[in-house]
Amino acid sequence: MSIGHTLLGLLESGPRHGYDLKRAFDEKFGHDRPLHYGQVYSTMSRLLKNGLVEVGGVEAGGGPERKRYAITDAGITDVQRWLETPQKPGEYLQSPLYTKVVLALLTRRDAAKILDVQRSEQLRGMRTLTDRKSKGDWADQLICDHALSHLAADLRWLEPTAARLDKLRKAVTR
Amino acid sequence: MTTSPTGSLLAAHDLRKAYGPTRALDGAEFSVHPGEVVAIMGPSGSGKSTLLHCLAGIVPPDSGSITYNGRELTAMSDAQRSALRRSEFGFVFQFGQLVPELTCVENVALPLRLNGSSRKDAERTARGWMARLEVDDLTAKRPGEVSGGQGQRVAVARALVTGPRLLFADEPTGALDSSNGERVMELLTEAARSTNAAVVLVTHETRVAAYSDREVVVRDGRSRDMERAV
Amino acid sequence: MGARFALTGGREGWVRMTLTAVGVGLGVALLLLCTALPNVFAARGKVEDARFDNTFTYSQKAPPKADNTFLIVDTDTTWHDDDVRGRLLEPEGKRAPLPPGVDSFPGEGEMVVSPALKDLLASDDAKLLRERLPYKITGTIGESGLIGSHELAYYAGASGLKLTEFSPVHRLTEYGKPDAKAEKTDPVLLLMILVVFLVLLTPVAVFIAAAVRFGGERRDRRLAALRLVGADRHMTRRIAAGEALAGALLGLVVGTGFFLLGRRTLGSTEVLGVSVWPSYLDPSPLLAALVAVAVPVAAVLVTLLAMRGVVVEPLGVVRAATQHRRRLWWRLLLPLAGLAMLYPMIGKGHRNGEFNQYLVIGGVLLLLIGVTALLPWAVEAVVVRLGKGALSWQLAVRRLQLSSGTAARMVNGIAVAVAGAIALQMLFAGTQSQYVKATGQDPGRVQMQVEFSDRKPLSGVEREFTGTKGVRTAVALAISQYGDTRRDPENSNGLTVGTCTALRELAALPSCKDGDVFVTRTRSGYEDPSNAAEIAVVKPGRQLYIDPSYGDAGERGIEAPWTVPANTRVVDARKDALVESNSVLVTPAALPAEAAPALASDGVYLRIDPSVPEAREYARNVAARIDPLAHTYSWSATQEDEKYASIRTGLFVGSAFVLALIGASLLVSQLEQLRERRKLLSVLIAFGTRRRTLSLSVLWQTALPVGLGLVLATTVGVTLGSVLLKMTRTPVAMDWASVLTMTGVGAAVVGVVTLLSLPPLLRMMRPEGLRTE
The missing domain is CATH 1.10.10.10 (Winged helix-like DNA-binding domain superfamily/Winged helix DNA-binding domain)
Structure with missing residues (x-):
């Protein structure tokens, strides 16, 4: 900002x-x-x-x-x-979560667990924001919504990834 | 996880249910404490709704146990389970749940009347709940004449009108846009908290799940309670 | 385009199409059957005329014996409750004609039989009938000689038939009525036939209209989807009409199939004692063509009319009809116009000439259609005022308030059928006295009478019967005439001759020996119950003549002088006398020997033991053994005019068909409604709603409109019935029994339908309906 x-x-x-x-x-x-x-x-x-x-x-x-x-x-x-001047959209190509998942797959660790923990964490954050949003004023609502959308977007990536972990593992470790 | 967590209002252990060759539930676990809001999440077809139907005593599981308040649900007769649903549980579904020929207030009063209240008393209580959900101006309207969001609020009022200890909501915002959906969720959780009712919420939307205290993820008929999985 | 949609609309489209086609098909089959009915009457009449052999009503003189003459005698008999048409045949020359349907004359001791009689005789329980018809079967009677596939008939060969003055034998040169002319139909009977047809066909029409609308709500939703992709309102209308047309056309095909099937079935079965040949059921081409055109046109019209109240928008269906209240005035106009059309014909009846058929048809039709117009209004008007009550009641009432039209449509057919049937029942009950003749027979006194072909009394013939199984009493009587002068007597009357045992069955005799004469004091049904005049004539010592002569040129009687014996007594007739046609009862020895030829046999009267199952058959067999030409009569209290009876039978058969049909359509639409609400039912069950509550609400939902429909039907039916009775100049009397019966039958149909729809309802109320994924 x-x-x-x-x-x-x-x-x-x-x-x-x-x-x-x-x-x-x-x-x-x-x-x-x-x-x-x-x-x-x-x-x-x-x-x-x-x-x-x-x-x-x-x-x-x-x-x-x-x-x-x-x-x-x-x-x-x-x-x-x-x-x-438009904001430059965030580039998420170097996301640490992505790195973690790929590393877990490569080292045959439990990638699902990483995702589950991440989801849980994201949701915890979202719960706090949701709570604050419903108690706060218009400004709180606006900013919380913004943050919630970002967190939800991460989850939108997380869910299908979790669903095809098996396929991904094969592709990564080939 | 072989025993149900102490102090839980409703706990299920090793639930299995098959529809023909499809295994909808394959050893699912679940528990909810009084006043707690639990979200059941998972991709579509994972068995979320089946889990809810089993927990609510609508569909009997093929095997496994469900304990509500110390009583074994799977050992109850259909009539006993119906009576339980009438008096202790409330329900909100995605759509198509309001009786189209009844007015909104009559729809809300319906569960009370099922429990034997007089029409007058039932509708008075119903009006009170409709006011809490900010739809008291719709009392005389038929469900066909109100918007989707309004209809869901009427449905929430109906689910809460009997003062249930446990509210089951199956994709309650599924047919609504996000702002309407969130308002419905806000009103729902607020009302549930004020009466200390527990909520079992099936949803695939994380924004909706964020209204919960805890989430349970269902995948391939198996559930994972994130609180204890961590 | 609509037709293509109907055919390619996927599984749902096919289901809808099948429902409509079957519904319309049933209606069409029934219509075709009705168009064939006139043919049935005509064909049966034709056969009856062609084989007619009872010429004595036409010509007094028998033709002389010749190469082309034959002798024939009626030996009709009865097997249990079925009539068996029997004839003995004796050709007198080589050119004697064969009866219709028969290939060659049966020889003596042989017979040709109808297929049905052949089967009957071959069955195990027809042993007694085989004894009665001891002839060898040498052939069968063809279709041209029988009025129905189930008619029991035979021609047996005979020899030595005598053509005497009083014998039932006729000599003929040909079969058939010499001047087969159409009888002029009684106007009241014609009125009844017209009304029966209308009463049966109107519900069928209502049914077809309902069948065309099967699945209408789903179709509207589909049309809404078409609007979304760019169809305009005219196009949706065209598509709907096309669908209806396709359904109706398919219905015509299905209906023709049903009809052909039904024709075969009807040809091989017997309905209420009436059987026909399949060929009789050929619909008249004109009427069939009318059906073929009217049904599709009506289907399209009904659809367009129904769509008038519905606005199909791209995003859904708006029902405009629910917005405004139904108006009463034009609905009332229909029945009132009907009454107005019937009014000018009041009092025409038997005496004042014919009814205007068009006015009758128009009037009755308008009155009946009026029911279908008034019912939706009545349901709406009543339902709006209801509401309080149990939850099941509230659910039903609210549902009806939202869609009273659908509910009314469902019961329209029943209401029309019941209204018509009530009117007809009243007409029948009212005019019954004109067509049901009291026979004067009292089955309490005597159960059978045997009449022999020979007029000469056979002495001791009753003894043949007394040993017969199931016969309690057998009494043989002879009758004659007496007068107070030889010729043209001023006082003359009949007398009955019998033994003391026989006479005791007629009157209370203090004592009796052969040679006594009695005169009974009472003659029920006569103008002079104390019988003083006849007692004064038959005074002891007075000279009377047996069998006096009448007229100048007439044949002479026996004119046997008879002095009334001194010991003639006045006695009381028995209340349960076997026969009471004569008051003068004479023992045989009281008559002079020369009077004997003047006596004619009055046959044998039998009292039957009702506890013996085949008693009547045993008695008939004895009679046939004594005299193959003997006729036996089972007595009954009344005898209906045959035509009258067949109209009445037709009504019952038709009503049964129509009500079954309407019941079927009720069931279909009921199930359709339930299917549409499957999801909602599951939700309500999830709530913990008792199944009883939902079942009851479904029951109320049908019972309410049906109750209203029946009330309306009764009102209109009674009105129509009263008008019809007034038209035939018959005093209007309420026949509450038949009103109750008809409303009861209507209610029963609904009960059965509700019962049948319960299992699917219970199945739908299972929580599995919640699964939508």
Whole structure:
């Protein structure tokens, strides 16, 4: 995930200072990992340097002085470009599970057991996500769904593989 | 695994069942604890549904034992098993389970009426369950007039209306799209948990199986309880 | 295109096709049979006319003996309950004609027999009949001489038959009615025949209409699949029509097969005492052609009509018919129009001329069709108001509410058949008195009478019977006439002559010796029950004449003078007198010797011991031994007009066929419905539903519409019956027994069907139905 683009996007709805940016990010995208303050300020100074944001004024509040950041036109264009660029689909050609199964087959270990354990593990993960999804808000639901889909996709590979392990063993060990 | 796990509500040991030359079950094991949701998974044709039918006392196995609450199911007469299904079990199937000529509320009230409740009482309780499953606006509709998801919710309400200790669900979301299916699963598990009913869930969909506490995989008529297999 | 679909629709298509074809086939076979019925009557009549030999009703004078004459005498007898037609034949010349169906005259002591009689005589239990017909079988009678394959008949050769004045022997030159002219049919009988046909055929038509719709719901689903791949509404309609047409055409073929089979079977069996030859069952070509055209056309029309209420969409079938309530007015219009058509003919009856056949057909048809139109409405109207009750009841009622039309269609046939049958039963019961004649015989008094061919009394003939097995009492009587003058007497009456033993069977005699005369005080059924006038005539000492003469040119009687003896007594007739035609009872010695030729034998009256099984056969054999030409009569209380009896028989035979047919169709559609619900039944069983609950709900589901159907059928039937009775000017009387019988029979058919559908239902309720993978 590009933190820079995310923070830029948050600024599009209006200028904010760093603390607010962190809060907004955590609320919507943070999920498990809150954003570090240092990360916010280092990112913002990079964006300033690139002319994607500008400092819209300094608030003299109760505490230390706070900069308000606002997005520039170049920043808006940059967000637009980022959103329009498709994510590169994950390449799973070097999946460790694949490696494990082939190795088990080659060494005549119980590949079915590996798959069963993996399924169990995947399901355990899916159960947690499902539980969180049904208790959480819309954001939780969206992200959990995404994760669930990935886990389910692995299982969709796992089931037919398990069903033809015998054939696979013959092919691999030939 | 020769004895049924202690504390289990329903336990089956070494179940065998053949339909003609086809061996649907070939030494299957199973157990479910009170309040537990267990998913039965496996490729199609692996004997999932047959296992469910045997566990529910619908089809007697050729051999093996099934213990429900300390009682041996295979030793019961057909009438006794029917009475057990009426009073202790609930059922949800994939489709074609609602009586088309009865209204939705009458369908939900059906198991209560089978147990001898008066029509009025049965339909009042039925309405309550329909509200819990968010289909209380369908009471006067016939099954032909409601959507697939709504129909399944009505079916879930019907399965839970008697307060069963064990709910059997055979591909309950099989005919639904994923969002409708998940909503039905959510409502089903929620309702089952609130009444501490155990659920035996047959499904081939992992997203649906994820609503379970534990899964049992059936392959070639043999089951593998993953909790203890690990 | 539809036909191709029907034929290539896979296993399901074939099953549906077979059901329809068999259903339509049964209906067609029955229709063809009905079109052949007129032929049956005509053919039987033709044979009866051709072999007719009872000429004394036509010409008084026998032709003189010649080269081409023959003598014939009627020796009909009865074997158990079957009539045996018997003739003794004696050709008097070389050119004497042979009876129809006979190749050569049987010689003396020989006979030619019908195949059925040959079989009967060859069987073990016909020993007594073999004794009665002691002739050698030399040939068989052909089809042209018999009215049915099961007719019992023989021609025996004889010699020395005498053609005397009172002998039953006739001399003939040919067979056949000299002027065989169609009898003018009694209008009431014609009305009955018409109504019988309509009553039998309407349910058949209803049945065919139902058969065409066998498996209709599945077909609609298949059509929906065709819509999905691009067929438009017109095309689905064409396809459905094509399927119906194919089914109907196949049905015609199957029906013809059934008919040919049935024809052979009917030709070799006997139904209620009536047997026919297969060739009699040739349908009249015009009517057969009508059937061949009407059935397919009707099939297509019914299908299109049924599809009007159904919208076949690509993704399923929408039943438009369930949306709006059925309307009453046009349904009521049908029976009302029927009544209106019958109304102008009220009171025509026997006296006021003929009925308009078209109006009768139209009226009766509309009334009966009205039942099929009213029934769906009635079922719907009633079922909507039901609901409370046990679960099985609720399931049944709800099901009926959802598809009351299907339910009504199922019982339509039964309702129409029952309505028609009730109307006919009323018509029959009402007009019975006109066609069933009281014979004046009382089987309580006497069970058999033997009449000899010779009028001369055979003295002591009763003794031949008294030793016979199963005969309790045998009484021989002679009769004559007396008058108070020699010629044209003012007072004249009959007298009965018998021994004291014989007369004691007629009246309560205080004492009796030969030479006594008695006059009975009562003559039941006569205008003067105290019989005062006759007692006044037969006064002791009065001069009377036995066998007086009448008219001028008439043959002279014996005119034997008779003085009424002094010891003539007035007595009471026995209530159970063997015969009570005469009040003057005379012992033989009381008459002068010259009166003897005036006495005519009245035969022998027999009381039979009912506990002896073959008593009547023994008595008949004795009579045949004494006089081969003797006739024996078994007495019965009433005698039906023969034609009337055959119409009634026809109705019973037809009703039996039709109800069996409808029962079969009920069963088929019942099973089809159950099959469609197999999955649901399994689910309900999984729930723990008791099998009893489901079976009961199936029973209610049939019983409800059937009950309504029978109520409606009774109403319409009674109405039609009353109108028909009014038309024949017969007082309207309710024949509740027959109403109950007919509704009972209708209900029984449904009961049997439900019973037969229970085993498949129980089989379907097994949980295996849950397996869908």
